[in-house]
Amino acid sequence: MHIHNFLNKEAVLVDLKSQNKQGILKELSExxxxxxxxxxxxxxxxxxxxxxxxxxxxxxxxxxxxxxLRALESMVLAFGLSxxxxxxxxxDGRPAHIFFLLVTPENSAGxxxxxxAQLSRILKDDSFRKRLMNxxxxxxxxxxxxxxxxxx
Numbered sequence: 732m733h734i735h736n737f738l739n740k741e742a743v744l745v746d747l748k749s750q751n752k753q754g755i756l757k758e759l760s761e762x763x764x765x766x767x768x769x770x771x772x773x774x775x776x777x778x779x780x781x782x783x784x785x786x787x788x789x790x791x792x793x794x795x796x797x798x799x800l801r802a803l804e805s806m807v808l809a810f811g812l813s814x815x816x817x818x819x820x821x822x823d824g825r826p827a828h829i830f831f832l833l834v835t836p837e838n839s840a841g842x843x844x845x846x847x848a849q850l851s852r853i854l855k856d857d858s859f860r861k862r863l864m865n866x867x868x869x870x871x872x873x874x875x876x877x878x879x880x881x882x883x
Contacts, residue, residue, distance in 0.1 A: 733849075733877075733880045734808065734831075734846065734849055734850060734853070734876055734880060735873055735876045735877045735880060737806055737807070737808040737846070738808045738809075738810060738872075738873060738876065739762070739766060739807075739808075740869045740870070740873060741762050741765075741766075741869075742762040742763060742766065742807070742808065742809035742810065743809070743810045743811075743869035743872045743873065744758060744759065744762070744809070744810065744811040744812070744869075745811075745812045745866050745867065745868060745869065745871075745872065746812065746814065747759075747811045747812060747813040747814075747817075747830070749813070749817065750815075750817060751817060751818065752782065752817065752818070752819050752820065753775075753779070754817075755794070755796075755811065755813065755817055755819070755827075755830060756775055756778050756779070756782075756796055756832070757771075757775060758811065759796070759809045759811045759830060759832040760774040760775055760778065760809075760832065762809055763807045763809050763832065763834055766807055767800075767803055767804075767807050767834070769800060769802055769803055769834075773800065773802070774798075774800065774834060777798035777799065777800055777834070778796050778797075778798050778832070778834075780798070781796065781797060781798045782796065782820075786819060786820035786821060786822070787819075788819035788820050788821030788822065788827050789821065789822060789851070789854075790821050790822045790823035790825065791823065791825075791854070791860065792816065792821075792825060792826065792827055792828040792829055792860065792864075793821075793827060793828075793829050793830075793831075793854050793860070794817075794819040794821070794827040794829070794830045794831075795830070795831050795832075795833065795847065795850055795851070795854075796830065796832050796833075797832070797833040797834065797835075797843070797847065798833075798834055798835075799834070799835050799836065799837045799839070799840075799843065800834055800835075800836065800837060801836070801837040803834060803835065803836045803837070804836060805836065806833070806834070806835045806836070806839065806842060806843075806846065807833075807834045807835075808831065808832065808833050808834075808846070809830075809831070809832040810829075810830065810831055810832075810869075810872055811829075811830040811832070812828060812829060812830070812863065812864070812866065812872075813826075813827070813828050813830070814828065814864075816828045828864060829854070829860060829863050829864065831850050831854075833846055833847065833850070853876070853879050853880065856879070859875070859879050862875050863875060
């Protein structure tokens with residue numbers, strides 16, 4: 732399974748403007764709502780419910796907000812970059828810059844966990860994160876991810 736297979740170019744946002752967690756989730760969920768046909772408010776509700784269980788800010792400048800929706804037919808992934816950084820209530824207390832938003836159908840727990848694990852694995856690489864921090868456009872993001880996934 733490869734992350735780049737689930738990442739639509741139009742869901743790659745390389746200049747997030749929001750200054751807080753809720754704003755970031757709203758920005759990232761816009762393309763997800765468009766592709767999935769699911770109301771954006773429903774997506775935001777699921778994401779915020781998950782955030783209330785514990786922040787998806789995993790540290791090292793990364794946030795992986797995620798959730799499951801009953802009405803969703805297939806997994807949807809979005810990428811976002813906040814150049815300024817946002818307080819995402821990360822474990823290390825540092826601002827988050829790199830975001831992967833993942834929404835999966837309610838009955839796909841295995842796939843959901845596999846993709847979260849894959850994201851966590853590639854995001855452990857400092858040089859990979861630095862490259863993502865300096866991207867200019869969506870094509871570059873997808874190329875960097877595809878290259879990284881080809882290395883293992």
